[in-house]
Amino acid sequence: MTRWYPSQGTKYGGTHPPRTTINRIGEHSSAMRRQEQRIHDKQILANYVQLQPGVLVIWDRQPYRVVEVAERPVDLWGEKHEERFATALEHWEIGGKRGDRPEKETWGGRPMVFVLAADGKPHEKPLHLIGPANHAWDVLPEHYWICSACGDLPPCRHQEAERIADRQAAHADVLMDIPPGHCLACGEVITRRQQATRFPGPNLWRPDFGENSAVFHARLECSTPRERYRELWEAQACGGMKQQSSLFPDDNPAA
Ligand SMILES: [Zn+2]
Ligand SMILES: [Zn+2]
Structure with a gap:
């Protein structure tokens, strides 16, 4: 069971020889569950490749072929x-x-020497790395994907940067859709019965809303964005005058 599936990007690599069993603490009480565990363990063990000359690994998003793996002498x-x-x-x-x-x-954790050669670049000098013996390596199949635009293995730097930018853009879009008086965290209306936290001064996330318009539900569910806003708001307050009157519960919610 050492095959690669076409969609499988990497296997798990290490320096120790392949193991035949997985040490587990305790066992299932059911005989069939124990048997299922044994089958599952076989699959985990088959996903391991021992690093030796010729094995392809990822280093710094690039494919390298192992030239040598050696113990560093204790002295x-x-x-x-x-x-x-x-x-x-x-x-x-x-x-x-x-x-x-x-x-x-x-x-x-003992240091080992890993000599790696950039795959397909015979003119490049091999890399000599020192790393712990138990470092978890990503092992590549002989046929691997590579980004034709930048030469990185997927996900390439550009893909990651684009993904972050898209997430931020989607976040900004949703923020711009929040109606005035609604919670800047969840975007929903703050009813009369709900506690709210209002931040005095200009609205740092929606400057178009004007003064004293930044309001959030006081509930736990809306706390992560609220605390992020609080940090920004406090930083702004410290930049100018000293922090103004502390927060107060909203007595006249817009809804
Ligand atoms: Zn790329
Ligand atoms: Zn909310």
């Missing part, structure tokens, strides 16, 4: 990795010494 770790190991040892001691005491030679 050449250097200060940074010695410190990381000391921290791991400390955590093991604080954490009740569960499992075996970490040893440098087998510790999951």
Whole structure:
């Protein structure tokens, strides 16, 4: 079971040899659920590729072929990795010494050397990276997608930037559709019976609404945008005069 599905972008890569079982704490009480778990585990195990020369991996959105994976000799770790190991040892001691005491030679975070060559670019010098042995790599199939515009693997930088811009544009559109007096978080009417929070001064999100028009439901559901507005409003208030009168419940809601 090592096939790739046509729509499958990557598999999970690591430095350890493929495992044959997954260590689980506890078991299902039902025999059939235990059997289903075993089947599921087989699928998880089949999704793993051990990094060795020739395997394609992603580094910095680019495809690289593994040239070499090697242990860094213990006497050449250097200060940074010695410190990381000391921290791991400390955590093991604080954490009740569960499992075996970490040893440098087998510790999951021990530094390893990864030599990678840019795929299809034989003139480029191979990259020499140092990383923890248990770093989770993304492994590519031999036939992989690449953005013809920028050469990145998907999702490319442009696609991500466009997606963020589209989300912001949709958000701005919806904000501009909110009628005056409605909650700037959910866009819905604030009824007489509902508590509201009104922010004095110019409306920072809808300047077209004029003074003292920024109002939100006081309810939890509308709190995330409300607190975002509060932060902006406080920053503006601090920029000019000192923060004005604190917030007050809205006694005369528009509805
Ligand atoms: Zn692109
Ligand atoms: Zn609301």
